[in-house]
Amino acid sequence: MTAISSDFPSAPALPKWIAPVLLLAFAYGVVPLIGSSYLFEAILLPFLALSLAGVGLNILTGYAGQVSLGSAAFMAAGAFAAYNFNLRVEGLPLIGSIVLAGLAAAAIGIVFGLPSLRLRGFYLAVSTLAAQFFVQWALTKFSWFSNDSASGVIDAPRLSIAGFALDGAIGRYLFALTIVAILTFLAHRLVSSQTGRNFIAIRDNETAARIIGIPVLKTKLLAFAISSFIIGVAGVIWAFAYLRTVEPAGFDLDRSFQILFIIIIGGLASMRGAFFGAALIVVFPLALSRLGGFLLGDLFDSGVLDMSQRIVLGALIILFLILEPDGLVALWDRVRRRLLFAWQST
Amino acid sequence: MIADFDYQFFLEVLTGGLLSGVMYSLVAIGFVLIYKTSGVLNFAQGAMLLFAALTFVSLVERGVPFALALVVTFAIMVAMGVAIERTVLRPLTNKPPITLFMATLGLSYIIEGAAQLIWGTQVHGLDLGIEDVPLEIGGVLISQFDIFAAVVAAAMVLLLSLFFRYTRIGLSFRAVADDQFAALAVGLRLPLIWATVWAAAGLVALVAGLLWGARLGVQFSLSLVVLKALPVLVLGGFDSILGAIVGGLLIGASEKLAEVYIGDYFGGGIESWFAYVVALVFLLIRPSGLFGQKLVERI
Secondary structure, eight states: OTTGGGGSOOOOOOOTTHHHHHHHHHHHHTHHHHOOHHIIIIIIHHHHHHHHHHHHHIIIIIITOOOOSOHHHHHHHHHHHHHHHHHHSTTOOHHHHHHHHHHHHHHHHHHHHGGGGTOOHHHHHHHHHHHHHHHHHHHHHOTTTTTTOSSSOEEOOOOEETTEEOOSHHHHHHHHHHHHHHHHHHHHHHHTSHHHHHHHHHHHOHHHHHHTTOOHHHHHHHHHHHHHHHHHHHHHIIIIIIISEEOGGGSSHHHHHHHHHHHHHHOTTOHHHHHHHHHHHHHHHHHHHHHHHHHHGGGOOHHHHHHHHHHHHHHHHHHHHHHOTTHHHHHHHHHHHHHHHHHHHO | OOTTOOHHHHHHHHHHHHHHHHHHHHHHHHHHHHHHHHOOOOTTHHHHHHHHHHHHHHHHHTTOOHHHHHHHHHHHHHHHHHHHIIIIIGGGTTSOHHHHHHHHHHHHHHHHHHHHHHHOSSOBOOOOSOOOOEEEETTEEEEHHHHHHHHHHHHHHHHHHHHHHHSHHHHHHHHHHHOHHHHHHTTOOHHHHHHHHHHHHHHHHHHHHHHHHHHHOBSGGGGGHHHHHHHHHHHHOTTOHHHHHHHHHHHHHHHHHHHHHTGGGGTSOTHHHHHHHHHHHHHHHSTTTTTOOOOOOOO
């Protein structure tokens, strides 16, 4: 990345924290005032949940180099754990059940991360599928998890913090935004710490990392635990704030792939990447259905939409891998530098 | 418990399991072919299988004779293999294997979408003209169709091994699988070989697609058999055809036995993940599978 930047003058020396802080100020101060409920329900809430899941997977896959195909399982684990803590522990505040849910997801993550101690590459990727199938099976099979509900679909509890109800679209949006902001900030701090550098060392060369004294086994399990914690909390947001129901069916293999696609398209090993990727993944089907309806009219029914969505998504993945392996983030940085350059030379 | 152990029933379950294992091997072999020669774990194998079966069925339903439909479908699979090599693999040469894997993940989305966009999403029945009447062999009931599938699989494996052993292009396959750079240095044309191997994988997908399609009906869920093949691959090693066969048999048998004998303790339906657990436990003992090449780590 740094090699490319030599062509252009570097961006003016604004402190790095300016952009995220401005963005957050906008998200808190302006968006709730101007957004429609469609914007919150259909775009921003799934966007926030998937971004957070992307951040979690990026820690594991982007930074620590362990490919996981079971992210949706950890989302499901988080969502169901939060539901059950909320239901079964009297007087536990919502935040408490969310933290405990994250910890439960982390524990499951450690269990399914154990194979990573001996396996790598494809063998590991395939073994993470075990998590996907096992968790989904367990949640459907044992009705205890869904409080013996006949349909397996359960209503999420109402969101409220310190007696303050967050039921409306804006309330749930602010709730999700706050959690995502805090966790992303912590994740950002983590990857720039010694632990984060250990993750990267293991990704780049495991044997070399071992030789310079990094505790490889412990670090790998830590990556699994932290990543699963974040993905688990993302699952809570997905179920509690976005869908407002908790069901295993939404956390299937396709969801796992979707999260993987988010970090490939957005950019591996980048916090911003997860947000870029999630934005694209959420907005693109909506845009495609509008565009298809506009161009083809009635021919473009939901079946055609579904299939063309798959095709375009698949093509996007391949295009990004070939043309822009560092993802939307790299694209964005390059465009920004060009614009700055053009602006400065006028 | 042991006293009233029904030996006959046990044998029946075991044979059923072994034979369904053959069906898993059939899918797994397609993976092995590509992995061996290009180091790509082709997740799109399931989608190719669906595409082949769907194309074949749709042609037959439109009145194309059986044999012609088979030839046309095979030609389409070959064209698809060449196209994939051109548009996806070639630009990604020398990228890390995991990148290539993700590309095939994208590829599987494209192929699945295209197959159903072209031929529709309804379920098609596929009749290969084999009656599924149980045969009694030595007091054990065996499905006739399963035996047919096993014979086809055996024939295909035999054909493939003869091809690898005695033809020139088979020899170059083995050279490429052994050492890509050395193969390149002695003048083998890698793109041609990769295109051929994708075409061969297309053939395997066609055969597997027809057998699985006759079994389950040709529909979207057919592409999910890839998820059955993955534990087989992990167990047998990604680069061994023998491993794919033995792995398939082991997974098939243990899955059925587990479902029948210990499934009740778990509330049933354990087939979706049991194969993975078997493969995982096994891997913890032998990290590169039964017959996989041992990786030598270098810095």
